[in-house]
Amino acid sequence: MFMAEAKKKQLFGTNGVRGVVGELMTPELVMKIAMAVGSMRPGTIAVGRDTRTSGPAFIEAAKAGLMAVGCNVVDCGILPTPGLQYLVKDHFDAGIVITASHNPGNYNGVKVIEPDGTEMGDENSILVEERVFSSSFAIKSWEEVASSRSAPDMFQEYIDGVVSKVPAGIGKGMTVAIDPGCGAAYRTTASILSDLGCRVLTLNAQPDGRFPARNPEPSEEGLAPLADLVKSVGAAFGVAHDGDADRAVFIDDKGRFVEENKEFALIADAVCHGKSGIIVTPVSSSRLIEQIGKRHACTVDYTAVGSIYVARRMRSLIEAGKSVIFGGEGNGGLIYPDHQFCRDGGMTAAMMVLLLSIKKQTLSSLVDDLPPSVMLKHKFHTDKAPAMIEVVSKKFSSDRINTIDGLRIDRDDAWALIRPSGTEPLVRLFIESQDETVAKAFEKEILDSISPILA
Known part of the structure; x- marks a missing residue:
C-alpha cells in the first residue's frame, strides 16, 4: 500500500509569501492571495504594512481582493507585524500584513494572520495556494461587495498592551537608543520605552522604504552607527529591529553587538525565574537555552525553524495541559505566551528594560556572565x-x-x-x-x- 506524498507549500515559505517586487511579487498575486484568504475567513479583516515603497500598491491590491469576496476591511496603516497580530486576536476575523520582514527593499510579501493572532500554518497556507492556483474565490455580486475604512491610530492599543505587561515607570533614569531602520517600528518602540520612563534617543526613525541607512536585517555591521550612539551618550543599551519589527536585537553599553542567542538566554533567565515548565525553540537555537532552562527547572522542546512552528507548538502544549513559560528563535524573535503567540520586537525591547532594572547590572556584564558559547x-x-x-x-x-x-x-x-x-x-x-x-x-x-x- 502506497501512502500519498504530503502536500508541500509552493508560494508560502517559513513566514508567508516573499519575493522580488515585479517578479514573484505583483499586485495581481497579492489580490489573489487576499481573495483566497477572504474566501476562507469571511468577516472583517485587518490589513497593515511596513514601510516598503511597494507597500501602498500592494495594500490596495489586498483590500480590493478582500472586498471583492465580501470581507469588510480595516486598514491599520503602517505598524509592526506583532502590532497587527495583537489587534487581530481581539477585534478581527483575520489579518493580512504586507511585509518582507528582514529582506532587502526590493522584496515584499504577504503574511496571513489567523483569528487567534498567530500566523497561518502550513495546512491552511496550502489551501490558500490551491485557491490561488485554481482561481477558486467566493466573488460577490455588486450588492455584496464590501467596504473599507481606515484606522490609523489603532496601533496605540498595541503599544498600551506591551506597556501593561511590565511595572509602571520601570525605565525611569535609563537612557536607551533605538534604531527602527526606517521600518515599521518607527512609530512604536520609542513610544513603548518612553511610556516605561526611559530617556529615548533615536536613529533612522523616519519611515523610508528605500532603507537608506541600512538593510532591514539588523546586522552587526549595519548597526555600527547605533553602537557609536550608545557609547557617545552612555546609553544602557541600543535596540534595533527588522523591517516589520517582529524581532529585536541589541547593542550593549560598551557598544558591542549582542549575539541573538545570548539575548534569548538573558531574557529567558528573567522570564523563567521562579517558574518551571517548557521553553519552545527551533533546532537552530543555541544550547545556551538548555543551560539557562536547567537553572529554573525548565526543559527545552525543539521544533522546526520558524516562528509559526514555535508558536503553534507552544499553543498545542498548553492545550495538552503543559506549562509553557517562554519561546522564541535565536534571531531576536521572542514569544511571550502571557502576551501573545508571536514574535514581538516591541515586547522584547520592554523586557530588556525590565531585565536591567531587576538585575541592577549593565547589559555588558550580564552578557559576559553567560556560560561560554x-x-x-x-x-x-x-x-x-x-x-x-x-x-x-x-x-x-x-x-x-x-x-x-x-x-x-x-x-x-x-x-x-x-x-x-x-x-x-x-x-x-x-x-x-x-x-x-x-x-x-x-x-x-x-x-x-x-x-x-x-x-
Whole structure:
C-alpha cells in the first residue's frame, strides 16, 4: 500500500509569501492571495504594512481582493507585524500584513494572520495556494461587495498592551537608543520605552522604504552607527529591529553587538525565574537555552525553524495541559505566551528594560556572565541545497542526526545545523561549541565536505 506524498507549500515559505517586487511579487498575486484568504475567513479583516515603497500598491491590491469576496476591511496603516497580530486576536476575523520582514527593499510579501493572532500554518497556507492556483474565490455580486475604512491610530492599543505587561515607570533614569531602520517600528518602540520612563534617543526613525541607512536585517555591521550612539551618550543599551519589527536585537553599553542567542538566554533567565515548565525553540537555537532552562527547572522542546512552528507548538502544549513559560528563535524573535503567540520586537525591547532594572547590572556584564558559547554562522547563496544536505548526511552519518528541519548534527561538545532557507535561495550553516577551537575544527569539517558542491 502506497501512502500519498504530503502536500508541500509552493508560494508560502517559513513566514508567508516573499519575493522580488515585479517578479514573484505583483499586485495581481497579492489580490489573489487576499481573495483566497477572504474566501476562507469571511468577516472583517485587518490589513497593515511596513514601510516598503511597494507597500501602498500592494495594500490596495489586498483590500480590493478582500472586498471583492465580501470581507469588510480595516486598514491599520503602517505598524509592526506583532502590532497587527495583537489587534487581530481581539477585534478581527483575520489579518493580512504586507511585509518582507528582514529582506532587502526590493522584496515584499504577504503574511496571513489567523483569528487567534498567530500566523497561518502550513495546512491552511496550502489551501490558500490551491485557491490561488485554481482561481477558486467566493466573488460577490455588486450588492455584496464590501467596504473599507481606515484606522490609523489603532496601533496605540498595541503599544498600551506591551506597556501593561511590565511595572509602571520601570525605565525611569535609563537612557536607551533605538534604531527602527526606517521600518515599521518607527512609530512604536520609542513610544513603548518612553511610556516605561526611559530617556529615548533615536536613529533612522523616519519611515523610508528605500532603507537608506541600512538593510532591514539588523546586522552587526549595519548597526555600527547605533553602537557609536550608545557609547557617545552612555546609553544602557541600543535596540534595533527588522523591517516589520517582529524581532529585536541589541547593542550593549560598551557598544558591542549582542549575539541573538545570548539575548534569548538573558531574557529567558528573567522570564523563567521562579517558574518551571517548557521553553519552545527551533533546532537552530543555541544550547545556551538548555543551560539557562536547567537553572529554573525548565526543559527545552525543539521544533522546526520558524516562528509559526514555535508558536503553534507552544499553543498545542498548553492545550495538552503543559506549562509553557517562554519561546522564541535565536534571531531576536521572542514569544511571550502571557502576551501573545508571536514574535514581538516591541515586547522584547520592554523586557530588556525590565531585565536591567531587576538585575541592577549593565547589559555588558550580564552578557559576559553567560556560560561560554561560540556560534559560527554562514550563508550560502545557492540552489544546490539538496546536494549539500546529502553529502553532509553521508559524511557525518556516525554522529547523532536530527532531521526535524534541515540536518542537525549533535556531538557532546558541539552541534551544527545545515538548513535551506524557507524564504530565499540560500542555505544557512550554524556551528556551536563552548570551545572556539572545537567549533572551528567542526566548521572546517563541514566546509571541506560541501566546498566541492559550491565550487
